[in-house]
Amino acid sequence: MSTSILYHSQGISDYTYQRTFYEGGAIIYKINPQSRLIRCPICGCREVSPRGSVRRRIMLLPTGTHKNYAEVNIPRVYCPHCNKLRQIKVVFADEQRSYSRTFERYVLGLCELMPIQDVSLHLGISWGTVKEIHKRRLVKKYGSPSLKWLSSIAIDEISIGAGHHYLTVVLNLENGAVVFVGDGKGSDIPAVGMPVARRPRLEPVCWRILTT
Ligand SMILES: [Zn+2]
Numbered sequence: 001m002s003t004s005i006l007y008h009s010q011g012i013s014d015y016t017y018q019r020t021f022y023e024g025g026a027i028i029y030k031i032n033p034q035s036r037l038i039r040c041p042i043c044g045c046r047e048v049s050p051r052g053s054v055r056r057r058i059m060l061l062p063t064g065t066h067k068n069y070a071e072v073n074i075p076r077v078y079c080p081h082c083n084k085l086r087q088i089k090v091v092f093a094d095e096q097r098s099y100s101r102t103f104e105r106y107v108l109g110l111c112e113l114m115p116i117q118d119v120s121l122h123l124g125i126s127w128g129t130v131k132e133i134h135k136r137r138l139v140k141k142y143g144s145p146s147l148k149w150l151s152s153i154a155i156d157e158i159s160i161g162a163g164h165h166y167l168t169v170v171l172n173l174e175n176g177a178v179v180f181v182g183d184g185k186g187s188d189i190p191a192v193g194m195p196v197a198r199r200p201r202l203e204p205v206c207w208r209i210l211t212t
Pocket of ligand 1: 040041083
């Protein structure tokens with residue numbers, strides 16, 4: 001392993017490879033941030049003072065059946081401009097995530113081919129972690145659908161489980177895409193965000209009332 005291979009295989013740049021060790025069947029790469037990354041995570045100021053470091057392990061793309069981790073000593077720095085003591089950013093993983101962005105993309109790719117449970121078993125991570133990654137992707141992609149060309153909608157009410165928990169779903173009648181989900185039914189649902197409220201010139205509306 002080298003700094004170059006880390007970049008090309010794991011998408012990690014601006015970190016210097018130090019050594020490799022093995023623990024419980026996992027391969028762990030010890031890496032250190034290069035000096036250009038030592039800056040305030042808030043304002044980007046480079047005139048920061050070191051205040052120790054925090055060791056963190058971040059899951060990387062696996063090698064066959066072996067899990068890979070990056071072990072990083074993340075410097076803590078004091079920024080005189082922000083008057084804050086913070087850890088520097090980890091550039092190859094999102095904040096508060098225990099896996100790299102390349103690993104996240106790999107999970108998303110697998111989710112297109114197999115159920116979440118199978119992805120979880122294949123990668124040896126929890127079902128919840130896979131679900132969290134997948135859900136975040138769905139929210140990002142479909143959370144705010146464009147209503148620019150929306151002209152026809154259908155409204156349906158569904159019940160969840162055996163209880164009296166209802167959802168009101170608004171669909172684009174032309175392509176079936178969900179454009180709004182309201183918690184409750186009838187007058188219970190908040191109008192904020194409903195396409196009806198945002199697009200008053202909607203034409204035909206198909207409404208199916210839940211029968212219980
Ligand atoms: Zn700062």
